[in-house]
Amino acid sequence: MKIDVTNQAKKWFKEEMQAEKGDSVRFYVRYGGSSPLHEGFSLGVAKDEPVEPAVTAVYDDITYFVEEKDVWYFDGHHLKVGFNNKLQEPDYNYIKETGAT
Template sequence: MKITVSDAASQWFQDEMGLTSGNGVRFYGKVYGKTPVHNGFSLAMARDDDPGEMYASTIKDGINYFVAMPDEWFFKGLDFGIDFDPDKGENLIYTYTENGEL
């Protein structure tokens, strides 16, 4: 699994969540909602500076964006992209791309 964070999204996390180098953001699936690849589950995130065992991670501007091992089920077989476009509102833009991993 590959996690990609755009420059605009990185700036959003720094501005909106007050993150600086050494901080982390964990992404995970939660019950209820919908994503383009899941019915009945939606994406959630939380600040987490101590990730433990990770399924996937990337560091952008010194911030660790990651998925922990217990959340592998939500992202298995997918690459995950995070972007932000201020012209489209205040929401982050998430993309899920199949990567062929089983």
């Protein structure tokens, strides 16, 4: 699994979540809502410090991560964080992993 964050999404995290160099942004499983992967669960996001990170990506000295306990949610998919211009917020796409990563 890997995490990709587009430039527009990185800008949103910096402006709206006030993420700065040295900060960490966690993607986590929330009970409620739905996603293309799991009915009854959705993806949450928060500034947080890693405890047992399973996957990390660093852009502009900001660490984006998923904890080990939340990896099940991605069900063999990479996370691509894009940006929805109409809603002016990030959108989350799940890309099925293939043999080559």
